[in-house]
Amino acid sequence: MTAPIDLRSDTVTKPSPGMRRAMADAEVGDDVLDGDPTTRRLEERIAELLGTEDALFFPSGTQANQTGIALVTEHGTELLLEANAHLVLYELAGVAALAGLQIRPITTPDGLLTPALVRGAIRAPSPHVPRVTALAIENTHNVAGGRVLDAAAIDGLIRVARNAGLAVHLDGARLWNAAVAAGVTPARLAQGADTVMVSISKALGCPVGSCLGFRKDRRARAWEIRKRLGGGMRQSGILAAAGLYALDHNLDRIVEDHENAKRFAELLTDSQTVRPSGPQSNIVMVDLQGDGVTAEAAAAQLAPAGVRLSPYGPRRLRAVTHLDVSRADVERAARIILDTLR
Numbered sequence: 001m002t003a004p005i006d007l008r009s010d011t012v013t014k015p016s017p018g019m020r021r022a023m024a025d026a027e028v029g030d031d032v033l034d035g036d037p038t039t040r041r042l043e044e045r046i047a048e049l050l051g052t053e054d055a056l057f058f059p060s061g062t063q064a065n066q067t068g069i070a071l072v073t074e075h076g077t078e079l080l081l082e083a084n085a086h087l088v089l090y091e092l093a094g095v096a097a098l099a100g101l102q103i104r105p106i107t108t109p110d111g112l113l114t115p116a117l118v119r120g121a122i123r124a125p126s127p128h129v130p131r132v133t134a135l136a137i138e139n140t141h142n143v144a145g146g147r148v149l150d151a152a153a154i155d156g157l158i159r160v161a162r163n164a165g166l167a168v169h170l171d172g173a174r175l176w177n178a179a180v181a182a183g184v185t186p187a188r189l190a191q192g193a194d195t196v197m198v199s200i201s202k203a204l205g206c207p208v209g210s211c212l213g214f215r216k217d218r219r220a221r222a223w224e225i226r227k228r229l230g231g232g233m234r235q236s237g238i239l240a241a242a243g244l245y246a247l248d249h250n251l252d253r254i255v256e257d258h259e260n261a262k263r264f265a266e267l268l269t270d271s272q273t274v275r276p277s278g279p280q281s282n283i284v285m286v287d288l289q290g291d292g293v294t295a296e297a298a299a300a301q302l303a304p305a306g307v308r309l310s311p312y313g314p315r316r317l318r319a320v321t322h323l324d325v326s327r328a329d330v331e332r333a334a335r336i337i338l339d340t341l342r
């Protein structure tokens, strides 16, 4: 029996033989004690790609996000972000618990913040309202179906934030995808942000890791926050080597994931059973039509039929294309979905 086509997330990829070899061969040190040379190489390479002065390697995007936010905000102030941002929905109230912030969520029709919406959320200074210290932006936006903020949209948001004296944190877990979709470099989409998180464990196919980019003079403080959160890693070069390998081998092929997502959505269009939302990157949201089953039940039916999707709402499933699924896989997955749910 063939393995199910796993479209639950782009985090399900397994390290390739080449990546495993690079990891096995990595030169390592003790990154908490006095540094790990391969980790440092990855940090420098990522900083260059993000256009930031420096970067630090983290075990997860969540920890890098939390460190980035803590780095540029002040305890007891407000953080503006889109209402369905990962930082709001999936980080266990970390910004409240760790950085001591109140979240001010901004509702959008499509996950995309606009300058007008951000401006509208900034209240006039008053002794009665909390000060706002930062704006967080997510690009691509996961819950909105991998939607992309292009360079002009980012510039507009940065301008509003700067005019209001706010710091900007970019959750770029899928910044690689955003850059490919927008036709610009990751650095262009990170331009103007104070802290930039980017994952290597998603589009790039690494087993573990994210980086946070920032100004050089913030490194010591970022290191301290990471250490406090338990993110100091010793022979982390084994993980960083996967990142260096991925930047050499897996960055330029991300466009294939976007084409596969489009093909998958095309094959599901014109069906009475499901309605896909037009993908802008590697995520396709699939809405169940008619009065049939719930998303949970549909996912449970699809798994033994050979396709794994994530329930993302009562009647919505998420499909994510990645390094470990081919054009033929997504075509077969679409056929299985139509046959099974019909």
Ligand SMILES: Cc1ncc(COP(=O)(O)O)c(C=O)c1O
Binding pocket: 059, 060, 061, 062, 063, 065, 086, 087, 138, 140, 141, 142, 171, 173, 174, 199, 201, 209, 210
């Ligand atoms: C937009 C976004 N930000 C942050 C994260 C957190 O990354 P990690 O799972 O590595 O903690 C994710 C993970 O899916 C994500 O989708």
